[in-house]
Amino acid sequence: MSHARLLPVLTWRLELFTHTVPVPFAVYFSAVTGSLYSLEEYLSMGVAAMIAATAMLLGAFYLRYIRLKKASYLEDRSSVDPNLLSYAKSIYITQPIYESFVIAGRWFFGVLLAHLIVYLIVGYRPNLIATIPALYLGIIPISFISYLFITEYSIRPALSKNKFREVEAKTRLFFPYSKRLLVVVMAMISMPFSLLGYMLYATVDGRIRLENPLLHLAIMAFLFSVPLIFTAWIVTEAIRSRLSSVTGFLEEVGEGNFGLKISPSSLDEFGKQEQRIGKVVERLRGLYEEIQSLNEGLESKVEERTKQLKETADELGKSLEEIQKLKLSQDGDYFLTSLLTEPLHSIQLQDSEYSFRSLTIQKKKFNYKQKERQIGGDISLAHSIRLRGKPYIAFVNADAMGKSLQGAVGAIILGSISRSMIERTPALYRNVWPERWLKNWFIELQKVFEAFDGSLMASAFLGLLDESRGVLYYINCEHPSPVLYRDETTIFLEPKEKYFKIGHSGIGRNVHIEVFQLRPGDVLFSGSDGRDDLLIHSEIDPDDSRFLEIVGKARGDLDRTYELILQEGEITDDLSLLRIEAPKKSLTSSEILLKDTNSEKKNEIQKMISVQECRRLALEYSSGKKYTKAGELGLKYVQRRPTDTEFLFTVSKLLRKSGKIVLSIDLGERYRMRNPIDSDNLLHLAEMYASKSRLERSFQLLAEATAITPEHPRAKKLSEFLIEKTGQISESSEDRRILR
Secondary structure: OOHHHHHHHHHHHHHHHHHHOHHHHHHHHHHHHHHHOOHHHHHHHHHHHHHHHHHHHHHHHHHHHHHHHHHHHHHHHOOOOOHHHHHHHHHHHHHHHHHHHHHHHHHHHHHHHHHHHHHHHHOOOHHHHOOHHHHHHHHHHHHHHHHHHHHHHHHHHHHOOHHHHOOOOOOOOOOOHHHHHHHHHHHHHHHHHHHHHHHHHHHHOOOOOOOOHHHHHHHHHHHHHHHHHHHHHHHHHHHHHHHHHHHHHHHHHHOOOOOOOOOOOOOOHHHHHHHHHHHHHHHHHHHHHHHHHHHOOOHHHHHHHHHHHHHHHHHHHHHHHHHHHHHHHHHHHHHHHHHHHHHHOOEEOOOOOOEEEEEEEOOEEEEEOOEEEEEOOEEEEEEEEEEOOEEEEEEEEEEEOOOHHHHHHHHHHHHHHHHHHHHHHHHHHOOOOHHHHHHHHHHHHHHHHHOOOOOOOEEEEEEEEEOOOOEEEEEEEOOOOOEEEEOOEEEEOOOOOOEOOEOOOOOOOOOOOEEEEOOOOOEEEEEOHHHOEEEEOOEEEEOHHHHHHHHHHOOOOHHHHHHHHHHHOEEOOOEEEEEEEOOOOOOOHHHHHHHOOOHHHHHHHHOOOOHHHHHHHHHHHHHOOOHHHHHHHHHHHHHHOOOOHHHHHHHHHHHHHOOOHHHHHHHHHHHHHHOOOOHHHHHHHHHHHHHOOOHHHHHHHHHHHHHHOOOOHHHHHHHHHHHHHHHHOOOOOOOOHHHO
16 A cells, blocks of 8 residues: 555545535624624634644645655555554554544634633633534534544555455454444534524624524535435445445355455454454364365274364354344344334324325344344335415325435435425425425535435426415426325326436426315325335336236225235335325315415405406406406416416516516416416526526526527517616616517
8 A cells, every 4th residue: 555645635625525514604703793703803813723723634645755755664664564553453443533633622722812812812701612512513513424434435445455454453352333323423413412502592692683584504414414415425425335345355255255364354243243244254264175085085083073073163153143143233224214204204284184104114124132123225205394374284205216315315304305395395485385385405415415416316296285275286207106095996097207216317497386186085105115015926017007907906005005015915115005095075276275375355245256257257357468367367267276376477478567566477387387488488587587686586587498499489588678677677677678
C-alpha cells in the first residue's frame, strides 16, 4: 500500500464530508444566533473559528500522516521481518476507530478553543457559552459514525490484498453493527434536536428572533436531508460491500481453492465471519491433504487418521456454533431495521367514512428472541390531511427495489419523506389545490431517490382522496394497476400515463395527475408485484389478470383475497395490499354544498340550480359575452364536479375574460397538472403570466408549448410580445394587451 496515495485520498474524503455536513451546520447555527452579539463579538467569533479550524485541521492531518507513514514503513520492511506485516495491518484495521475518536476530539477541543479565543478578545459572554452543548450534540455523533464508515470504505481495498489476507492483526477491538446502527439513529436524531431545541429555547427566552421562518425551514430541511441521505447510502454500501466480500470467499472455496488464506479485514461481525471461514478452509485443506495421503496406500494410518478426523469434526462443530452466533447477531441487525420500518406502516384517519385496510407480507423472515419478524421493501400508509379547509386522505402503496436490507432502507426513506410531507402540510401546504399537493409529494420522493443514481428505486401508487366528493387524484409509478370492484364486477384502473419507478433518471417534472370519481360502495385494491408473481407447478407465472379474478371471487374482501392468492400458488416476492372502500351512501352535490355553508345562506342555496344546469348556463352566458356571470357559474360547477377536466380549462378562460387573472391562472395550472401536453392551455397560461410581468415563467411555458406544437398560431405573437416587454415594462406593472 502506498502511503503517498492513501493519505491524500483519505484526507480528501474525510474533509469533504466535514465541510459538507458539520461545517454548514455550525455556520448556519452561528448565523442564527448571530443576532445575540454585537459586530465586534461577531467578528471575533469569525476569527476564533478560523484559527481553531485551521489548528485542528493541521493537527488531524499530522496525526494521520504519522500513523499511516508508520504503517507504510512496517509494510515495506515486512520483506525482512514478516512479523512487521501484522503490526502494519493492525494500524490499518484500527484506523477507522482512530479517525472516529480523532474527529470527535477535534470538534470537542476546537469548539472550546474558539470560545476561549473569543473570551480573550471580548471577555465572558454567557449567551456564547450556552451554545456549546448544542454544537457538541449536533456535530460530534454524525461526524463520529461517518468518519468510521468513510475510513473503512477507503482502507478496505488495501486490506483485501493477498499479503494482508494471510496475516492476523494484533488487536482485540470490536465494534458490532448493532451499536453502529444505534449511533446512526442517535446521530440522525441529535442534529435536528440540538438545533431546533436551542432555537426554540432562545426564541422563547427572547434571545433571537427569526424574521423569515419559511427560509429557515428550507435551510434546515436541506441541512438535515444531506446527512440522512449520505448515512443511508454509506450504511447500505458498507453492508453490501462486506456481503460481496464474504460471498467472494465462499465462491472461491466452492470452486475447490483450499489454498485460500483469509483473516479479518474489519472490526465487526463480517471480520469475525472471515476469521471463521479462514479456519474452516484451513481445516478442509488439511483434510484434503490427508485424504490424498491415505489414498496413496498408507492403510496403516487409518485408525490414527480416524481419531484425528473426529477431533477435526469437533472443531468444525465449534465453528458451526460460532457461525450460528454470527447469524444471531445478523438477525439482531435485521431486528433493529424492522423497528425503524414498522412505525411507517400506519393508517391514521380522523372521523373518515372511508375504510382503509392494509396487509403486508415480507418475503424475508427471521427469528429473534423466539419471535418471528419480517423485513422488506413493501410499504402502505394512509393519513388524513386538510387542504383548503376540506378533508383529504393521502395514501401510498409502494415496493422499494432490492431484497431484505436494501429494500427496507428504500421503504424507510419513502415512508420518512411521506410522513414528513404530511406533517408539514398544516404549516406549508394547507391552502394548495390537491393536484399541486400530490405533485409536490411525488417530486420530493423523486429528488431523494434520484440521488442514489439508480441503486435505489421504488414502484408506487400515490393517491389523494377528496373525502367530501369521493374524487381520487393519483399517480402510478410503474406499480401494478389497481383493481376496482364495483357492482360485483372488477376492472383495472388504468392511468393515461404510467411513469417509471421513483428514482429513475428519465422522469421529468411535468407530472400527469390522474382523476377518478369513486361511487358509493366502490372498493379499490392496490398491490405490489407479489400479488402476481406466484410459483405454480415449479414455475413463476406473472399473470396480472389472475388478481383481477381473485378480487371478484373474494367480493372485495381483503382477508379472503389473501387466502385465494395462497390457494393459487406460492408467493415469491414481498406482498402488500391496500384496500380502500367508499361509504355505501354518499352526499349529493347539493347536500355537500349545504353541509359546507353556514345557516344564513342555506335557504338561498336550496333554490340554486342543479350542477348540469350550472354548466349549461355558464356556456350560455359565455356565448352572450357575459363573462363575469359565466365565470361565476363555471367556478361553482367545477367546485362541485372537480372530475370534469376539460371544463376546468373552459372555466379558466372564462375567468380570464372576466378579468380574474389570478384565479384563472390557478385553474389553468390545475388543468396543466392533469393534462401537461395541451399546448393551448400552456399558451393560455404563458399569456396570463406575461400580463403579470412574470416573464421567466411565461418563457418557460412558451417553450413547452412550441415543443409540442411548433407552428401554433399564437406562439409567434406571444414570443414577439415577450421580447418587446422584456425591454419595456417593469416587473410591478400589468399589461393587458396580450389578454385581448
